[in-house]
Structure formats: structure tokens, C-alpha cells
Amino acid sequence: MPLVQENVSLKPYNSFGIPVNARFFVDVDTEDGLQDLLSSGQAENQELLVLGGGSNILFTKDFQGLVIKVSIRGISHLADSEQVIVTAGAGVVWNDLVTYCVSNGFAGMENLTLIPGTVGASPIQNIGAYGVELKDVFHSCKAYNIKTGASKAFTFDECHFGYRESSFKKELKGQYIISSVNFKLNKSAVVNTSYGAIEAELLARKISTPTIADVSSVVAAIRVSKLPDPSTIGNAGSFFKNPIISVAEYTEIARSFPDLVHYPVGQTHIKLAAGWLIEQCGFKGIVVGQTGTWKNQALVIVNHGAATGQEVYSFSERIIATVYNKFSVKLEREVNIL
Numbered sequence: 001m002p003l004v005q006e007n008v009s010l011k012p013y014n015s016f017g018i019p020v021n022a023r024f025f026v027d028v029d030t031e032d033g034l035q036d037l038l039s040s041g042q043a044e045n046q047e048l049l050v051l052g053g054g055s056n057i058l059f060t061k062d063f064q065g066l067v068i069k070v071s072i073r074g075i076s077h078l079a080d081s082e083q084v085i086v087t088a089g090a091g092v093v094w095n096d097l098v099t100y101c102v103s104n105g106f107a108g109m110e111n112l113t114l115i116p117g118t119v120g121a122s123p124i125q126n127i128g129a130y131g132v133e134l135k136d137v138f139h140s141c142k143a144y145n146i147k148t149g150a151s152k153a154f155t156f157d158e159c160h161f162g163y164r165e166s167s168f169k170k171e172l173k174g175q176y177i178i179s180s181v182n183f184k185l186n187k188s189a190v191v192n193t194s195y196g197a198i199e200a201e202l203l204a205r206k207i208s209t210p211t212i213a214d215v216s217s218v219v220a221a222i223r224v225s226k227l228p229d230p231s232t233i234g235n236a237g238s239f240f241k242n243p244i245i246s247v248a249e250y251t252e253i254a255r256s257f258p259d260l261v262h263y264p265v266g267q268t269h270i271k272l273a274a275g276w277l278i279e280q281c282g283f284k285g286i287v288v289g290q291t292g293t294w295k296n297q298a299l300v301i302v303n304h305g306a307a308t309g310q311e312v313y314s315f316s317e318r319i320i321a322t323v324y325n326k327f328s329v330k331l332e333r334e335v336n337i338l
């Protein structure tokens with residue numbers, strides 16, 4: 001039975017580095033341990049937080065309930081001549097899984113190189129980067145119902161993936177703990193280099209027929225140059241989602257801002273670049289007390305060392321209000337606020 005500790009600092013467990021405490025904290029590293037915990041009744045009648053790497057969370061106050069840190073490890077695979085099913089424990093570090101797949105020649109997740117966090121959190125917001133989303137490689141996952149302790153396999157269709165969305169963030173919110181995820185990858189590599197920055201970096205490296213290892217290496221280099229490393233400066237990556245608006249709304253805004261950065265989403269909608277909107281409001285690289293935005297990417301809010309969660313949250317409110325006043329676009333937070 002995993003040991004439940006009291007009054008544990010969550011500072012090492014969130015990439016913003018916010019110094020809050022959890023009233024109760026338990027680290028679960030096996031499925032049996034998870035089952036034991038759920039059947040012990042200790043997870044009942046109190047607020048619960050399932051925690052992976054804490055890289056998509058902003059704590060604004062102490063957590064008064066039980067934090068369940070999921071550390072279930074293990075990666076294995078089953079292959080036929082064409083396809084591979086890779087299974088990883090929810091506590092596996094996401095990038096360790098990407099490295100495993102790339103080094104074994106399993107194609108599909110190389111564009112998702114260096115995204116922080118764990119495998120178990122990857123379906124929650126359908127992580128994505130450089131033209132690929134988790135849903136493109138997701139096969140199924142196993143999860144435990146927090147109330148009943150029963151396990152269930154979720155198929156792709158049951159997860160209702162969308163842009164930074166899944167059923168685990170909506171209708172199933174707070175109901176399940178994912179213990180492992182199965183991924184469907186290819187043995188024959190069809191690399192996705194459609195993203196401008198990838199193409200440019202491949203060109204700079206004089207690589208004309210990239211392997212998945214090349215794409216992974218290029219994505220890693222781009223990310224390191226653009227994003228702050230949470231081990232040196234606290235952050236949770238993109239703080240806001242890119243807003244998706246109707247074509248009619250876009251046309252209206254573009255009348256006043258003809259250089260509005262945008263990408264079509266099907267025939268009826270347009271995705272705006274939240275980072276561009278924030279930058280146009282003069283926020284890129286600004287420092288406000290202990291918080292601010294990253295110098296190379298306005299979409300990333302950072303902790304300059306001693307920020308409180310409240311300070312970061314208030315700053316995000318200011319960004320939302322300013323962007324709304326200028327563009328009439330309401331930014332939505334990607335980061336989970338607690």
C-alpha cells in the first residue's frame with residue numbers, strides 16, 4: 001500500500017516552481033498500488049489531484065486534499081511487419097518514450113520530441129506540437145475509476161480528442177486515473193516536415209531526406225532555442241490556447257488588423273496565433289514583479305524565481321483583458337489552474 005504523507009511541498013512537483021503544500025501526498029508506482037489506494041477509502045471524501053510531471057498546472061494556493069502522483073513505469077512493444085503497438089506506463093517521462101520509439105525506428109511521435117511531462121497526461125489535453133497531435137499516434141489507454149476502483153480500456157473514439165481537449169477534460173473530468181497508454185506507430189517512416197521551422201532547420205543542416213531521428217533532433221533544437229527550460233526558469237509552456245474563431249469574426253477583426261496571423265481550420269473556422277496577439281499588446285519579454293512573458297515567446301508566462309501562483313494568475317488576467325480590449329478575442333488558458 002503506497003504511503004500517504006502529510007504536508008508535502010509541491011515546489012519540486014510543478015514546472016512553474018510555485019511553493020505550495022499538499023495536505024496529503026502519495027506517490028503511486030504500480031497498478032497494484034493504485035488499486036490498493038483506491039480500495040482503501042483514503043481517496044474518498046476529499047479533493048483529489050492526479051499529478052504527472054506538473055508541467056501543465058499553476059498552483060495558486062495550498063492544495064487541501066490528496067495529491068496522487070502517478071509514477072507507474074515501463075515501456076514495451078509488440079510489432080508486426082508494418083505496425084507497432086507501444087505500451088507505456090503513465091509515469092514514464094514523455095520524452096523517454098519518444099526516445100525509445102525514435103531509437104527503435106518506430107515512426108509517428110518524433111515531432112512531439114521534448115514536450116515535458118508524463119505519458120499519462122498526454123491524452124488529457126491531446127498534446128501537440130509541430131503539426132502532430134497525440135491523437136495521431138494514440139491507440140487506447142487503461143484507466144481506473146476513482147470512485148469504484150474498476151479499470152477500463154478507453155478506445156480512440158471514447159476519448160473525443162480535439163485541440164488541447166479530450167473527454168478526460170470534459171465529461172470524464174476528475175473521474176479516472178490513467179495507468180498506461182497504447183500507441184500505434186509505423187515501421188516505415190513517413191516524416192511530417194510540413195511545419196515551416198522544421199523545413200528551415202533541415203535546410204540549414206543540408207538534410208534533404210530526413211529520417212525520424214533527424215526530425216526529432218531538429219524539433220529538439222527548435223524547442224531549446226524558443227522555449228525556457230523549466231529547470232532554470234519556471235513555466236508551463238504555452239499559457240493560453242490559440243483561439244479558434246469563425247470566418248466571419250476573423251474577417252471583422254482583419255479589417256482593423258490586416259496582418260493578423262491566422263491559419264484556416266476546415267472551411268468555417270480560423271485559428272489565431274495567441275502569441276502574436278499577446279505580442280501586439282506589448283507583452284513580449286516584459287517583466288512584472290517576479291513574473292512576465294518569455295523573451296522569445298509571448299505565449300509563455302514565466303516565474304523569475306519567487307513568483308506566487310496568485311501573481312502569475314493576475315498577470316494572465318491582465319493579458320486576457322488587454323488582448324480582449326484590442327482584438328475582441330477572449331483568450332482561454334491552456335494551463336490548469338488550481
Ligand SMILES: Cc1cc2nc3c(=O)[nH]c(=O)nc-3n(C[C@H](O)[C@H](O)[C@H](O)COP(=O)(O)OP(=O)(O)OC[C@H]3O[C@@H](n4cnc5c(N)ncnc54)[C@H](O)[C@@H]3O)c2cc1C
Nearest residue numbers: 050052053054055056116117118120121127128178236237
Ligand atoms: C517548456 C514547456 C513546453 C511545453 N510544450 C508543450 C507542447 O508543445 N505541446 C503541448 O501540448 N503541451 C506542452 N506543454 C505542456 C505540458 O508539457 C503537457 O500538457 C503535458 O502533457 C503535461 O504533462 P504532466 O505529466 O506534467 O501533467 P500534469 O501537469 O501533472 O497534469 C496535467 C493534467 O493532467 C492530469 N493528469 C496527469 N496525469 C494523469 C493521469 N495519469 N491520469 C489522469 N489525469 C492525469 C492532471 O490532473 C492535470 O489535469 C509544455 C510545458 C512546458 C513546461
